[in-house]
Amino acid sequence: LIEQSDFSIHDLSRIEMSKGLPRFNMPLELGLALYRSRIALGKHRVHIFESEPYRTQRSTSDINGLDPQIHGGTPKGLMAGLRNIFFQPKDMPTVPEMLDSYNAVKTSLPRLRHNAGDGSLFESAIFKAIAMAASEEVRIRELLKSAARHK
Amino acid sequence: MSAHTISNPVPTPEEMAAILDISPERATAVREIMSPIFVERRQQGDYIVRRAYSNRATAVFPTQAEAIKKAKELNPDRQAFVERVRSTGSASPDKWRRV
Numbered sequence: 440l441i442e443q444s445d446f447s448i449h450d451l452s453r454i455e456m457s458k459g460l461p462r463f464n465m466p467l468e469l470g471l472a473l474y475r476s477r478i479a480l481g482k483h484r485v486h487i488f489e490s491e492p493y494r495t496q497r498s499t500s501d502i503n504g505l506d507p508q509i510h511g512g513t514p515k516g517l518m519a520g521l522r523n524i525f526f527q528p529k530d531m532p533t534v535p536e537m538l539d540s541y542n543a544v545k546t547s548l549p550r551l552r553h554n555a556g557d558g559s560l561f562e563s564a565i566f567k568a569i570a571m572a573a574s575e576e577v578r579i580r581e582l583l584k585s586a587a588r589h590k
Numbered sequence: 591m592s593a594h595t596i597s598n599p600v601p602t603p604e605e606m607a608a609i610l611d612i613s614p615e616r617a618t619a620v621r622e623i624m625s626p627i628f629v630e631r632r633q634q635g636d637y638i639v640r641r642a643y644s645n646r647a648t649a650v651f652p653t654q655a656e657a658i659k660k661a662k663e664l665n666p667d668r669q670a671f672v673e674r675v676r677s678t679g680s681a682s683p684d685k686w687r688r689v
Contacts (some may be wrong), residue, residue, distance in 0.1 A: 446594060484594065526593035543624070547667050550623050567610045568620050574606045575624040579642060581600055583671065583686060 452490035627661040
């Protein structure tokens, strides 16, 4: 996945305890992505998210050159961080619009999950359904904006 | 860390299905779940309930209230978009309000 992507996002606040042990998958993937970025001469960009300011300077000091986006553990903070790292020349969605889309997908989640077999959110089928739903939600908003402009 | 510029922010449903490697049927099922319902006033004064992407009315009602009730029944998880039919001061006709 990392080799196929032009960028990657690593949320270091997701190092949580599981059965008494911290899960290190996220920093491991960050290391792989940093190596990929180096050998791809910067074509692959690495973005780091954290919930608390200055925590990465203590937990992962080797990445002090990379400024993390601090989301504060909230959807609003996450949307603001995403808006910081992705730039759209025109019609850039606002954070409230992004939160509206987030809430629309969240509200539809029970039906999306049911259709995909009621599995975990991180199973491939449900993850793809959520990605498709998010894309569809954005398209509908674009259509509504476009219709309002042409009326 | 510089920002990524997004030149084509919304892939088509077909492109998205291909990116995610899901079947057209699966993609359509997800689109139906996400599809909002519109309530619009026709020239003859009645109200139609219409799904997004469809040019045909799903149902026709004499009053807006009945049409909104039907829209909520059709997709209870989604907000319905109701065409404004009068000026309210803050929003004019020809705009949508969500219910």
